[in-house]
Amino acid sequence: MADWSQTWTWFDGGWHEGNPGILGPRSHAFWLGSSVFDGARAFEGVTPDLDLHLERVNASATALLLKPTMSVGEMTELTLEGVKKFPSGTPLYIRPMYWAEQGGSSAVAPDADSTRFLLCLYEAPMPEVKSYAITVSPFRRPTIETMPTNAKAGCLYPNNARAILRAKEKGFDNALVLDMLGNVAELGSSNVFMVKDGTVVTPRENRTFLAGITRTRTMALLEAAGHRVEATTLSVADFMDADEIFSTGNMGKVLPVTRIEDRDLQPGPVFEKARRLYWDYAHA
Numbered sequence: 001m002a003d004w005s006q007t008w009t010w011f012d013g014g015w016h017e018g019n020p021g022i023l024g025p026r027s028h029a030f031w032l033g034s035s036v037f038d039g040a041r042a043f044e045g046v047t048p049d050l051d052l053h054l055e056r057v058n059a060s061a062t063a064l065l066l067k068p069t070m071s072v073g074e075m076t077e078l079t080l081e082g083v084k085k086f087p088s089g090t091p092l093y094i095r096p097m098y099w100a101e102q103g104g105s106s107a108v109a110p111d112a113d114s115t116r117f118l119l120c121l122y123e124a125p126m127p128e129v130k131s132y133a134i135t136v137s138p139f140r141r142p143t144i145e146t147m148p149t150n151a152k153a154g155c156l157y158p159n160n161a162r163a164i165l166r167a168k169e170k171g172f173d174n175a176l177v178l179d180m181l182g183n184v185a186e187l188g189s190s191n192v193f194m195v196k197d198g199t200v201v202t203p204r205e206n207r208t209f210l211a212g213i214t215r216t217r218t219m220a221l222l223e224a225a226g227h228r229v230e231a232t233t234l235s236v237a238d239f240m241d242a243d244e245i246f247s248t249g250n251m252g253k254v255l256p257v258t259r260i261e262d263r264d265l266q267p268g269p270v271f272e273k274a275r276r277l278y279w280d281y282a283h284a
Helices: 028-032 050-063 072-083 154-169 213-224 236-240 269-283
Strands: 007-011 014-017 035-037 040-042 092-100 115-123 133-140 174-178 184-187 191-196 199-203 229-232 244-249 253-256
Touching (some): 133 154, 184 199, 191 236, 199 213, 213 244, 213 269
Antiparallel strands (some): 040 092, 184 191
16 A cells, blocks of 8 residues: 555545545556646745646646646645645645546547546755766657647657656666657656756757746746747757756755766756745746
8 A cells, every 4th residue: 555645636526535445447548548637846835837837737628639728727726725624835746637537439538528627745854965967768758649749648758758768778877868869858757958158948849848938938038037048959969069958847846966877967057046046936
């Protein structure tokens, strides 16, 4: 039995504590992967960009042929209600989800009218700023022609898991994942930035990965602070030659990379500024 952190989940009109069962063996999402989610954060009394995460889960549902049933306003009210079930300031992961209960006329396709919704909030400490090593993954990101890369869909994550687990087997924490052309797309669980000669650079959006909400926010904050920020095609060699590397994502927001393959790095001034700017934004 898993030892879950404190968890509250809203579905079917009420709140349920712990890890309640919601799927059966006939449920479409259980055996054919028709589920989407998003991840927002509550920490230090704030929920930055909550509305954008809730908008994206509805867009993901549509992309996966599901039917969104909740408005952003309704999900916001439920989220704030759920946050109050925890001690003030508890760091939380906020996960709205949609899934199909039944298949449509084809057993493979979901029945959009059977779409269900839940909102799960659970205690999840914010990661510390510490050493973080990355390698290059042998696994690639799929293209929009082969997978629903325009959705935050559960069916995409086994590939990310392969990349991360292979990296850990080699003694690293995460991995650079490339697209099918061999260009850097992202890390296995977050977006990635590098700094070279003062310019902040991140992989260009090419429909092989989700350009994250924290990524977009960080780019805007750094630009407003006077930094040159670019999204462009990047190679592994570019990252090996970088002055700084850092990641952005919902779980840890802005974190430094301190080693790539056998090359050590230090958390640099641009990372420090990006993290500070994000925290200032979140609390503002």
